Amino acid sequence: RRFGDGGIFIGNLRKPIEEVRPRLEKKIAEAAGTEVTLWFMEERSDDITKQVCMVQPKAEIELQLEVTRLSTPWGYLSAVALAVTTFGTIALMSGFFLKPGASLDDYVSDVIPLFGGFLSILGVSEIATRLTAARYGVKLSPSFLVPSNWTGCLGVMNNYESLLPNKKALFDIPVARTASAYLTSVALAVSAFIADGSFNGGENAL
Numbered sequence: 001r002r003f004g005d006g007g008i009f010i011g012n013l014r015k016p017i018e019e020v021r022p023r024l025e026k027k028i029a030e031a032a033g034t035e036v037t038l039w040f041m042e043e044r045s046d047d048i049t050k051q052v053c054m055v056q057p058k059a060e061i062e063l064q065l066e067v068t069r070l071s072t073p074w075g076y077l078s079a080v081a082l083a084v085t086t087f088g089t090i091a092l093m094s095g096f097f098l099k100p101g102a103s104l105d106d107y108v109s110d111v112i113p114l115f116g117g118f119l120s121i122l123g124v125s126e127i128a129t130r131l132t133a134a135r136y137g138v139k140l141s142p143s144f145l146v147p148s149n150w151t152g153c154l155g156v157m158n159n160y161e162s163l164l165p166n167k168k169a170l171f172d173i174p175v176a177r178t179a180s181a182y183l184t185s186v187a188l189a190v191s192a193f194i195a196d197g198s199f200n201g202g203e204n205a206l
Contacts, residue, residue, distance in 0.1 A: 004034065024173035028055055037061060037163065061163060069158045070141035079142035086145035090118045090152035117192075118152055121184045122177050127158065128180035129173060136169040138162055 001008040013020055017040045029036050035058040043050045069075075094114035098106055125141055133140050141159035148154045156177065164170050 003054055005060045006054065009053045009055065011051060011053070012049070017051070024053070029179040032057070033063060034059065065161055065163075068159065068162055071139075071161060076142050079144050081146065082145050086147040086153050087115075089149050091115055092149060093152040094118070113192075117188045120188065121181050122153065122156065123180035124184045125177045128178040129158070131157075132173050132176035136173070137166055138164055138173065139170060140173075 020039070021038055025036060025038050028038075036055050037058055039054040039056075041052040041054070043052065091111065094111045095102075095107070098110055100109075122145070129143075130140065138160060139162040141161055144157045146154040146157065
């Protein structure tokens with residue numbers, strides 16, 4: 001079946017996909033006169049496994065990636081604008097429990113630790129995500145923070161700007177952000193309980 005400038009082929013492989021993929025890619029590229037990328041999908045029915053092989057020219061994929069690319073001046077400008085806005089909502093949320101007429105010392109003791117905690121979570125998750133993506137050779141767009149006047153920040157978004165080598169990369173990259181943010185927030189929460197000396201929240205429940 002036609003699939004863009006490539007095609008979809010249905011059939012049965014006689015050998016494992018890992019062994020077949022490089023040989024098949026080479027043969028099809030030689031026959032087509034252009035570099036291609038292969039994706040395989042498996043379907044099991046009555047103990048019979050059927051494979052679907054999707055073939056697409058790399059030039060077509062690169063064009064699609066170029067259209068959705070966010071690593072542009074406007075993309076970086078938007079990322080900076082969202083980051084500044086998010087830092088504002090984090091600072092606003094961090095000062096939620098400040099009493100009217102709060103002094104500079106109140107700001108230092110209440111707002112700065114919370115603001116620093118937020119930045120620590122975002123910073124650790126960003127580093128973990130970038131390192132994981134680099135390990136798989138995947139390019140990411142700038143990171144777009146999502147501001148919120150409810151929680152300070154609703155999260156971070158990235159766009160993939162290169163092909164993912166396998167499903168493991170598709171799983172590992174987002175999990176790196178989620179897991180690192182979760183572990184950092186748990187560590188900070190435990191530290192806050194210890195520093196506060198109480199599990200009841202003390203004067204500043206946040």
